[in-house]
Amino acid sequence: MQIMITHGSMARTRVLHFNRLQLIALAIGFLIGILALSGTIYHVIFLKAAREGWPVVSQIVRLVVRDEFAQRDRFMRENLDAMAQKVGEMQAKLIKLEAIGERVSGLAGVKPDELKQIAPALRRGGQGGPFVPARKPSLEQLNGMMDSLDESAEQSADLFTMIESRLFEKRLEALMVPNSPPVNGVVGSGFGFRSDPFSGRPALHTGLDFPADVGTPIMAAAGGVVRSTDFHPAYGNLLEIDHGNGLATRYAHTSKILVKPGDLVKRGQVVAQVGTTGRSTGPHLHFEVSVEGVLQNPAKFLSGKAPAALPRTTAATAPAAAQSPR
Template sequence: MQIFWVSGPVGKIRRLNLTLKNLLIGIGGFALALIFVGVFLQYTGFQMAIEYNPQLARKLGNVHTAVELENLSAFYRQKLVAIENQVITYQSTVNELQISNQKLAALATPLLIQKEKPSLSSAGGPFITPVRSTNNPSLMNALQDSLQDMKHGNEHLKKLTMHWNTYVSWLEARPIGSPIEGRISISSGFGKRLDPFKNSWSEHLGVDFQAPQGTSIVASGIGFVSKAERDPIYGNLLVIDHAGGFQSRYAHTSEFLVSLGEKVQRGQLVAKVGTTGRSTGPHLHYEVLKEGKLIDPSQVLIGHTSAR
């Protein structure tokens, strides 16, 4: 395509050949010129902004000094360390809860049925990867929110752990456990029964656990030995005082394995089954008192079923 135009007083005719190639070259040159002008203006304006308002220039251009970058790095490191500490606290608290759960499961296991302890899976916290130093408000807020959430969660777990530990300690101090190791056999329950010697009705104020001679007798709860002596009726009698006004008695034993005043733990070996005193054969006569009054051991022994 050709373009003709007339110019000058004499009407000089000029001609321009307009081809596709020339058109593309022209458009490209014009675009490059605009880009160059834009870059020049931006650079000039940014330099002026740095000179007259450095804070604005850094904000607009996302430019940081070495000190600012180090401060940002320190901020992120501090938050990450705080989060890692909260994760460690969380794991520790969860472990404490698992221990309390295991103790509670053991305390609540019925006497006559052997149960396996529940299998608990370990809990773990997230793995925190290092974050590149950048002035990212969203990342800062996310770190701060995560840290606050973990702190609140750990506070709740601590309160829950304290509650369950207190409850477990309360249970462990009561005579609610089995006084005989392993599977047990009850030959005589609490209440009226035929006396084995006189063959007439009488009150039986305890529970008889039939077991071979020398079978282990264990403390049914945490407490202190208040009596370990020979009695004409009970034979070798062991008495343990517990919290809450409870007391447990272990009669007809063949020998004592603890001494007067000794503190014993729940499940600790304290004596051996015998047939001392008024007894027809090897067994443990077990009694529970509350505030000095004899009560039916089935009221406190977990899983106990009276047999008469």
């Protein structure tokens, strides 16, 4: 591209040569200059006119700004209404969760005093009803609603955490109750008085006998900790498992014990094998259950009629191991 510049008829003509890159740079520079000039005019003239109230320019600026503010306000109002509706839906769901939590907490055994500590809002009594949001809720009102919902959600989470803990405790209590048969088979001799097979005189039989072949697996009636694995003249090879809360089970006359003191065992785990050691007339398992050292009828536990949490007793009795099972 060539540009010829002359100053008169007799003057010498000047020729300027521009390539493509130079033309592009000139065009960009021109656009930048136009943008800078327009921004300067807007900020210096229009804004100044709006502040000082110039007759014509200020009215034009106010109309433009008013429309922009109206559109922005309408957009914010629509969003605030949508947020208010969502807040109402969340409040309704939280009210349902609180009602469910109160019912389930009663089933889980959570006391009312503990509920008050978790959720102080429960002290105010029953509350509820449909949520009717303000026709034009402000941003501050929505922030307050959101804070209240956040607090309620934290309280509900704490409540359900406690309920889960209590339900887990109840499950553990049930797992620690010896209500699973230690041997797959029928009971040969029950708990109570009978004729002693050796002397023929009436005597108390302190457990249940499960006739079985030597080597038949013996399973833990519940989870617990192995207390002892000793030999007793009457019980023979004797295994004792502590189930907590004063509950203990004994497995007597075994031919072989497969665990050692201190081992953790779970319900149904094979812990020994049937034998005929000690004071025994033949291969069988003598199974006993005691609470705080007081012998109980194992049939009540195996039938599921024994309570999950047995009360502790203060009765003084002789050690159960001093009895003579047959």
